[in-house]
Amino acid sequence: MKAMRDVWGQALVDQGAKDPRIVVLDGDLANSTKVDKFAKAHPERFFQMGIAEQNMVGVAAGLASIGQVPWTSTFAVFLTHRAADQIRMLVAQTGANVKLAGSYSGLLIGAVGKTHLDVQDIAIMRAMPDMTVLAPGDNTELLAMMEWANAYDGPVYLRLARDPVPDIFGADYTFEVGKVRVLREGAGVALVTTGTQLSRVVEAADLLATAGLNPTLVHVPSIKPLDADGLRAAVGGHDLVVTVEEHSVLGGLGGLVAETLTATGPAARIERIGLADTWGESADNAYMLNKHGLSPERIRDRVLTVANQVLASHVG
Structure with missing residues (x-):
């Protein structure tokens, strides 16, 4: 089993090599979320925004308006709570082509601390009109979702976990948005x-x-x-x-x-x-x-x- 954060970070590197429009904005957590892999591979397309999630979302919306495909990366709790207004006003309402990655979601980061747990993010994001909300069950599904999200023109929230996850789906898996x-x-x-x-x-x-x-x-x-x-x-x-x-x-x-x-x-x-x-x-x-x-x-x-x-x- 591989940690989902490691698979996510490497997938960004690989997709960035294929698509020069992809840029990554980080909320001062690159070594935790593993987007530091992208920073090393594509430093000219990596933007360290610091502990300023609201600004990060605003900059991502601006980059989307000039044809880039921005992925924002931080812990889910900081993204869906601190930056909720910016996501609502600048991304969801405008239909901006911004991909929002909420890492360290759910319960299983208790060692990081109670304040970092986010078990309300799905409720917040699914209530936003025009927002696509995806939650991969394993790393194979994660990779398929990322491919789909890069090709889709519009806002996407991707719920990510920190730890290793068992493999459920085979290499022939194909993601279809909406399908159960x-x-x-x-x-x-x-x-x-x-x-x-x-x-x-x-x-x-x-x-x-x-x-x-x-x-x-x-x-x-x-x-x-x-x-x-x-x-x-x-x-x-x-x-x-x-x-x-x-x-x-x-x-x-x-x-x-x-x-x-x-x-x-x-x-x-x-x-x-x-x-x-x-x-x-x-x-x-x-x-x-x-x-x-x-x-x-x-x-x-x-x-x-x-x-x-x-x-x-x-x-x-």
Whole structure:
């Protein structure tokens, strides 16, 4: 397994070699996010903006207006919170061709500190009109998304993780914006997840199979736009739909799935697993996943509990 930040940094180098329009703007975190690779390979197209994320987004919008393809790079929490106004006014409202990379997203950077955790970024970015929001499940999907984003003319938010992630997809993987991916066909229970939480949900699905359930597993790499009909088709006919995300249960994947499934009439029972409207804390990864119910074992236990309730209600 390779760290997603290393794959991301090298992919920028490689794409920069093919496309001279690509420029990178960094918020004083190049050695952490690994865009220092781009700085060494293409120093004339690397701009160190310092701890000034608002200015970084403004400069990126300006560069996009003269035909460059700017990628901004900083931690997700600094990008989606500190620079939210600039993203809204200068990028989303104008449709500027700016690619916004939110590194160190989610829970698993507890060692860096509580203030650096961002589990609200999906809710913030998907609420912005004209913003594409993508969350890769592994490094193969990340590379495919980056290729797509470079070719797409418009704002893109890419949610990145720090640590190594297991390989899920093969070399033949092709990214299609909006499309949901059914990784496992089952019955009764459907598990829906996004981003790097995918690998833990794959493990949970295996544990549930051992426990006697045969869950369908659906991955949503494209938070926005979303093929709503595709999602409804993937989970249709299931008694229980469980969303699992390394994000707040408010406004993230769980909200998206609930909105989509109930838009056309009554839906199955929807259970949302994620951070229950609380802050993260400074702690190691295993502790964080266990506390917030996101480890494979905790997911299994939650699904079994709720599935038994649903089954009992049907019998009654």
